[in-house]
Amino acid sequence: AQKVTQAQTEISVVEKEDVTLDCVYETRDTTYYLFWYKQPPSGELVFLIRRNSFDEQNEISGRYSWNFQKSTSSFNFTITASQVVDSAVYFCALRGVTGGGNKLTFGTGTQLKVEL
């Protein structure tokens, strides 16, 4: 069975602080994909990044960066110089290759509040 754990339920930071959202996953598949989605207060789900299990290179996109470490089964997400617009719920998700259907297993999400 697959599992995604986001232990941080809620994080509050002051604008311009850096913040890291943790994601730990479990899977028996040797090939798998990890995702981060953002859910702003308006409610829609916005895709941020996909990483496959063969690619442990860290990724940076503007103020966002992701640290994938297979040794610790973690796929952490860092926002540098946070802004109020970053306030949202962030979900980490996992897709294995067995079972078909491209099904995603989601974590319970981390609510990020960025205050002035």
Added chain:
Amino acid sequence: NAGVTQTPKFRILKIGQSMTLQCAQDMNHNYMYWYRQDPGMGLKLIYYSVGAGITDKGEVPNGYNVSRSTTEDFPLRLELAAPSQTSVYFCASSHNRGRDYEQYFGPGTRLTVT
């Protein structure tokens, strides 16, 4: 492209009523999904479909039914609404080829059963 569209945006049902949540996508995606999101929880998969005429149960299928007669549409049916079905429902779609495996989500339907 409109992407993934869902109707209605909001709905209040009485216990025992039935309704259909509509979902459509115009990206020619083979795979479609229905999720529910309860407060403080992640998304749970209700049903999914890998193509027209093919559907399968997800993690929480009880109380729901689906059909997939076309590539574009994937309606979700609640036959006898119960308070436990109060939730936000998201429809999603994805390709099944190449590296394009992201799921694209609709805006959601907020359902309250009283």
